[in-house]
Structures are given as structure tokens and as C-alpha cells.
Amino acid sequence: MGVDRFDGVELEYLKQILARGRLSGQGDGFHGKLEAAFAEAYGVKHAIAANAAMSLLISSVFAAGAGTGDEVICDPLVQFHAIGALWQNCYPTFADVCPDTWLMDPESARRTISPQTKAICVTNLWGQPAELDALRKVADERGVVLIEDCAHAQLLPYKGKFAGTWGHIGVFSFCQGKHMTTGDGGIAVTDDDELAARIRSVTCFGESPPHLATVFRMTEMQAAIGLAQLEKVKGYLEEYLKSYAQLSAAIDGCGWLQPRAIRDGCGNSPYIFSFAWRGDDHGVNLERFKQALFDTGDTWNIGFTQVPAYKYKLFTEPLAYQNKGCPIHRCPYYEGSYQYHDGLCPTAEAILPRLVNHNCMLAEEQAKGVGDRLRVAIEATERG
Ligand SMILES: Cc1ncc(COP(=O)(O)O)c(C=O)c1O
Numbered sequence: 571m572g573v574d575r576f577d578g579v580e581l582e583y584l585k586q587i588l589a590r591g592r593l594s595g596q597g598d599g600f601h602g603k604l605e606a607a608f609a610e611a612y613g614v615k616h617a618i619a620a621n622a623a624m625s626l627l628i629s630s631v632f633a634a635g636a637g638t639g640d641e642v643i644c645d646p647l648v649q650f651h652a653i654g655a656l657w658q659n660c661y662p663t664f665a666d667v668c669p670d671t672w673l674m675d676p677e678s679a680r681r682t683i684s685p686q687t688k689a690i691c692v693t694n695l696w697g698q699p700a701e702l703d704a705l706r707k708v709a710d711e712r713g714v715v716l717i718e719d720c721a722h723a724q725l726l727p728y729k730g731k732f733a734g735t736w737g738h739i740g741v742f743s744f745c746q747g748k749h750m751t752t753g754d755g756g757i758a759v760t761d762d763d764e765l766a767a768r769i770r771s772v773t774c775f776g777e778s779p780p781h782l783a784t785v786f787r788m789t790e791m792q793a794a795i796g797l798a799q800l801e802k803v804k805g806y807l808e809e810y811l812k813s814y815a816q817l818s819a820a821i822d823g824c825g826w827l828q829p830r831a832i833r834d835g836c837g838n839s840p841y842i843f844s845f846a847w848r849g850d851d852h853g854v855n856l857e858r859f860k861q862a863l864f865d866t867g868d869t870w871n872i873g874f875t876q877v878p879a880y881k882y883k884l885f886t887e888p889l890a891y892q893n894k895g896c897p898i899h900r901c902p903y904y905e906g907s908y909q910y911h912d913g914l915c916p917t918a919e920a921i922l923p924r925l926v927n928h929n930c931m932l933a934e935e936q937a938k939g940v941g942d943r944l945r946v947a948i949e950a951t952e953r954g
Pocket of ligand 1: 621622623624625648650693719721722742743744745754755756
């Protein structure tokens with residue numbers, strides 16, 4: 571990480587916790603302060619902190635009213651919501667992505683909605699917003715809940731509002747590699763009182779839980795560090811935007827590398843810098859490019875996961891619940907007919923092996939170095 575992320579503020583807050591002698595709790599202390607500050611920063615009524623974004627995705631699927639026999643539309647480029655759906659015994663279905671942004675295509679989401687669908691989970695992947703207004707319209711028209719996965723989308727503007735506030739629920743991650751971190755942790759935001767109460771009712775319970783719940787509580791130490799990080803994250807993002815510009819400039823004008831589009835009205839919270847390999851259309855050798863990238867000494871990733879989430883064994887085989895087959899392979903409550911197959915999300919299948927990614931949460935100077943070496947790699951590849 572190229573930007574100093576921790577300073578005396580975190581330490582001061584941690585000392586206050588130890589002096590108070592209360593390391594966990596909800597409502598008061600740093601837990602309550604973080605929730606209030608996050609809600610204020612995003613202009614929402616509710617912010618619910620928990621031990622991980624994953625816990626909040628699981629809770630959000632429940633809050634959306636999705637359960638056994640229901641479908642949840644997920645993003646094919648990542649697996650997180652599909653796993654969240656499995657935890658609620660739901661059948662994950664998948665909407666395709668757009669070929670220029672690698673973000674969920676609202677029309678594909680619309681086509682994927684069935685009578686069983688209860689929620690759409692969209693990822694604002696790698697710091698760029700999906701078409702959140704269009705997705706919200708689709709969700710509202712069909713009476714399903716839109717859950718935004720904002721793990722990569724801190725303070726990300728989209729058409730005048732932050733990503734995370736277009737959906738009925740927005741879920742943020744504070745795990746180690748994110749824009750702001752508490753080690754592990756996450757927060758869900760919503761303006762809806764009932765959704766907020768339902769999420770809270772899963773993440774923590776008293777004597778007699780009203781339904782299946784668990785303890786996904788965030789500790790005071792995590793909340794304190796989160797509060798300190800929230801106060802600084804805007805500054806980190808300003809630096810990462812400069813880094814993004816450095817990396818973008820490096821591929822500018824290269825006819826065989828496709829930049830990732832940032833459409834009108836879309837902001838950028840740089841997380842991963844991504845572009846697509848198109849060398850095969852231009853007679854450029856992929857192995858040569860891979861070697862040239864390797865020679866830079868930087869940590870480039872080519873092809874990301876290679877295949878969409880619905881090709882993972884967790885979904886294609888009955889692994890989720892002790893090989894019993896629930897909820898995808900054998901569920902007496904499932905009345906739909908959805909099946910995974912090759913070509914289910916053709917754009918996701920085509921784009922994934924082409925993706926070339928590098929961490930973009932770098933100090934500008936560091937990013938300039940990565941960009942300069944990338945340019946050298948491009949030239950070396952062209953020389954053959
Ligand atoms: C897109 C996305 N969603 C959800 C998560 C889960 O976050 P957490 O580790 O806080 O559970 C991650 C973590 O890397 C992620 O990248």
C-alpha cells in the first residue's frame with residue numbers, strides 16, 4: 571500500500587476503548603459513532619456495522635425476504651452475493667455484464683427476473699458504478715430488492731448520489747485490502763426502517779431470536795479504527811484518482827488494449843485498474859505480452875478468475891449443504907427452471923480471460939512507476 575493509512579488517530583481511539591474497559595457493544599461507544607458518521611457521510615437514515623461485508627450480504631438477502639425456493643440475481647464476475655444467496659438457501663441466478671464497463675447490464679437483469687426472484691445484487695466492481703438508476707428502476711418495477719455490493723466503492727459518485735444509496739441496501743467492506751479498513755468489518759446502509767431492522771435482527775440477537783440469526787457484531791476496536799479511517803478516506807481517494815490517471819495514460823493510444831469505459835455521470839473510486847486484452851484481433855502475441863508484464867516486476871493479473879462464478883464447483887455441484895443438493899440441485903420448494911450452462915452470460919465469459927488488472931490503491935509516484943514500466947512492456951510486446 572503506497573499511502574500511509576494509520577496514524578495517531580487510530581491509536582488515540584484505541585486507548586480510549588481500553589481506558590473505558592468495554593471492547594464490544596452496540597449503539598453507544600465507537601460502534602454507535604461509526605454508524606452515525608457513516609450514515610451522515612452517505613446521507614442515509616441507517617448504517618449497520620458488522621464483522622464483515624459478507625455477513626451483511628447474507629443478512630441483506632434475508633432482509634430482502636429471500637429464502638428457500640427463491641432466486642437472487644447475482645453478478646457473474648464475483649462470487650460473494652451468490653454465496654450470500656446460498657446461505658439463505660436461495661438459488662443464485664446471474665445477469666450478464668456490459669462489454670465496455672464489465673458491470674451488470676440492467677437489461678440482462680430485467681430478463682433474468684422470474685416469479686421466484688426476490689433480490690438483485692449488483693457489484694460496483696473495482697471502483698466503478700453500475701447503471702444504478704436503471705437497475706433500481708428494474709427492481710422497483712418488478713417489486714424486488716436491489717442490494718448494492720460497494721466493497722470496492724467508497725464515496726463513489728453516480729449521477730449526483732453515492733453508490734450504495736441507489737439500491738434499497740448498500741453493503742461496504744472494511745477488510746484489509748479495501749479503501750478504508752478495520753482489519754475485517756463492513757457496514758450496510760439503507761433508508762428503509764424495516765430493512766434496517768431486519769438486517770440488525772440477523773447480525774445480533776438477544777435471548778430468543780425471531781428467526782435464524784447469529785452474532786456478526788463488530789467490536790469496539792474495529793469501529794474505532796473505522797471511524798478514524800472514515801475521517802481520512804476522502805484523502806486516500808484523491809491520491810488514488812491521480813494514480814488511476816497515471817495508469818490510464820500508460821495504455822492510452824494502444825490499439826490492442828481496451829480501456830475500461832467510465833460512462834457519463836459515473837465517478838471513480840479507484841480500487842483495481844483494469845483493461846482488456848484485444849491483441850488477438852491485432853496479431854499481437856499474448857504470451858509475449860504476459861512475459862513483458864512479468865518482466866516489469868509489478869503484480870499484474872491476467873484473466874482474473876477465467877470463468878464466471880456460475881462455473882465454480884460450489885454452484886455446479888451439490889456442495890453447499892453437505893452434498894444434499896439444496897438449494898440448486900434438489901429443492902422441493904423451488905418451482906423455477908433456472909439452469910447453469912455455457913453461454914449463460916456470454917459477455918462475462920468472453921471478457922473474464924481477457925482482463926488485465928493491477929491494484930490502483932497506490933501513491934501517485936508509485937503508480938507512475940507502474941505506468942512507465944507498463945508502457946515499456948507494451949513497446950516490447952509490439953517489437954515481438
Ligand atoms: C466485491 C466484494 N464483495 C464482498 C466482499 C466481502 O467482503 P468481506 O471480506 O468484508 O466480507 C469482497 C471482499 O473482498 C468483495 O471484493
